Amino acid sequence: MKLDVILLAAGKSSRMGSSYPKVLYPIAGVPILQRIIDTVKKMASAHIYLVHHAQQRELFENTLTTDSQLTWVIQKEALGTADAVKQVLPLLDKQNKVLVLCGDVPLIRLKSLEQMLRIDATLVLLTAIVSNPESLGRIVRDQAEKVLKIVEQRDASAQYRTIKEIFSGILLTDAATLQQWLPKITSDNAQKEYYLTDLVNLIVARDKKQIIKTVVVSCAQEVSGINNLVDLTALERYCQLEQAHKLLKKGVWIVDPQRFDLRGTLTVGSGVKIGVNVIIEGEVRLGNNVTIASNVVLRDLTVSDDVHIKENCVLEDATIGEGSTIGPFVHIRPGVKIRQNVKIGNFVELKNTHINDDSKIPHLSYIGDAHIGSSVNIGAGCITCNFDGKQKHTTHIEDGSFVGSNVTLIAPLSVGEASTIGAGSVISKNTPAFHLSVSRTKQRSIRHWHQLHAKKDSDVAGTDAS
Numbered sequence: 001m002k003l004d005v006i007l008l009a010a011g012k013s014s015r016m017g018s019s020y021p022k023v024l025y026p027i028a029g030v031p032i033l034q035r036i037i038d039t040v041k042k043m044a045s046a047h048i049y050l051v052h053h054a055q056q057r058e059l060f061e062n063t064l065t066t067d068s069q070l071t072w073v074i075q076k077e078a079l080g081t082a083d084a085v086k087q088v089l090p091l092l093d094k095q096n097k098v099l100v101l102c103g104d105v106p107l108i109r110l111k112s113l114e115q116m117l118r119i120d121a122t123l124v125l126l127t128a129i130v131s132n133p134e135s136l137g138r139i140v141r142d143q144a145e146k147v148l149k150i151v152e153q154r155d156a157s158a159q160y161r162t163i164k165e166i167f168s169g170i171l172l173t174d175a176a177t178l179q180q181w182l183p184k185i186t187s188d189n190a191q192k193e194y195y196l197t198d199l200v201n202l203i204v205a206r207d208k209k210q211i212i213k214t215v216v217v218s219c220a221q222e223v224s225g226i227n228n229l230v231d232l233t234a235l236e237r238y239c240q241l242e243q244a245h246k247l248l249k250k251g252v253w254i255v256d257p258q259r260f261d262l263r264g265t266l267t268v269g270s271g272v273k274i275g276v277n278v279i280i281e282g283e284v285r286l287g288n289n290v291t292i293a294s295n296v297v298l299r300d301l302t303v304s305d306d307v308h309i310k311e312n313c314v315l316e317d318a319t320i321g322e323g324s325t326i327g328p329f330v331h332i333r334p335g336v337k338i339r340q341n342v343k344i345g346n347f348v349e350l351k352n353t354h355i356n357d358d359s360k361i362p363h364l365s366y367i368g369d370a371h372i373g374s375s376v377n378i379g380a381g382c383i384t385c386n387f388d389g390k391q392k393h394t395t396h397i398e399d400g401s402f403v404g405s406n407v408t409l410i411a412p413l414s415v416g417e418a419s420t421i422g423a424g425s426v427i428s429k430n431t432p433a434f435h436l437s438v439s440r441t442k443q444r445s446i447r448h449w450h451q452l453h454a455k456k457d458s459d460v461a462g463t464d465a466s
Contacts, residue, residue, distance in 0.1 A: 272291075352370075359374060372397045404423030413427060
């Protein structure tokens with residue numbers, strides 16, 4: 001039997017303080033709705049019907065990664081969850097099972113959904129035991145623990161509000177049951193909405209032969225919905241701690257799991273240490289014996305063995321070779337490839353640059369659109385002038401070269417093998433191999449300059465001092 005999944009994502013997100021749909025806010029770097037879609041797509045033969053508002057379609061399509069497993073369904077008015085499900089009824093095959101999911105419950109687990117599918121019942125409800133069930137629908141049972149009804153918070157008496165078991169909003173049934181009972185649901189409640197929870201109440205009251213069963217999740221966060229930014233940040237931190245603990249069990253030393261953020265995928269070798277306030281985004285690969293110090297951002301990065309990334313670095317879309325040292329205060333932008341045993345020191349910015357083995361850029365430099373050979377030393381304050389106002393140009397620095405401090409290299413340019421560039425030079429022409437190249441104006445010391453400048457006496461000529 002095939003499975004149809006109705007994913008409810010037409011909420012107004014009014015409590016988020018923004019017009020941006022709450023289902024597109026990220027948890028661990030992935031939009032809430034995308035996380036749910038990715039989970040559902042792991043279920044065999046599942047087809048998703050995404051219920052949304054018409055004005056959300058373009059934004060959803062630009063944000064989410066979807067495929068042929070998804071059908072878009074519009075809910076014209078926000079009349080409640082039962083009304084949202086009703087919009088899908090004409091599209092469903094009566095023979096199929098139907099799983100209804102909430103679009104704001106990002107941490108739902110595949111294991112729980114598969115457990116629901118294994119149960120034979122008219123309705124299977126996913127529930128949780130929570131310490132604070134405020135604003136949530138309560139599961140009311142009889143003395144034999146059979147489900148009698150679900151009572152929403154706004155309609156609950158004082159007695160019902162003491163119940164700790166809540167309905168997650170997630171249920172499994174079949175298309176025939178929905179088609180039979182959904183049209184009978186009314187909006188006779190405090191909110192004047194059509195509640196999907198009333199499906200349970202109707203079936204219990206009118207058809208005693210129907211069987212209603214529950215799956216109780218062990219962790220309430222799995223079925224926690226997001227109504228506001230407080231909920232969002234709470235689930236974000238829970239998710240981050242869960243990820244950190246998984247890495248700790250694999251042998252990754254995360255110094256403080258409370259101050260660790262993984263917003264993508266992380267592949268690690270052995271002997272990895274990660275300091276506090278480290279943020280990992282996109283796809284990051286760390287080799288063996290890698291140390292990441294505090295306050296570092298890694299984004300779409302590959303790091304080889306025995307690399308040390310020091311404090312306060314931002315590294316993006318680059319590869320770092322074995323035995324290299326980066327930082328502190330280094331900014332590596334996209335297109336950088338660093339080979340083995342390279343040192344990139346404090347306050348260096350690199351962009352679209354290849355650096356070969358054993359080279360050093362110890363401090364205070366900008367190197368962009370460059371190819372740097374092996375065993376090259378670049379002094380403090382050096383820059384490559386790679387943009388002429390219209391297009392980018394490349395600087396080539398061959399093996400064994402030494403570039404002095406405060407050198408300006410104006411591309412396109414080639415610095416020959418084992419060249420030396422004198423400090424303070426502005427180099428705009430190719431330099432020959434094994435030569436010292438210097439480009440400076442003649443040094444002059446002008447007598448009485450301070451007094452002359454103060455008087456603005458242009459008739460007094462300065463004299464050179466040797």
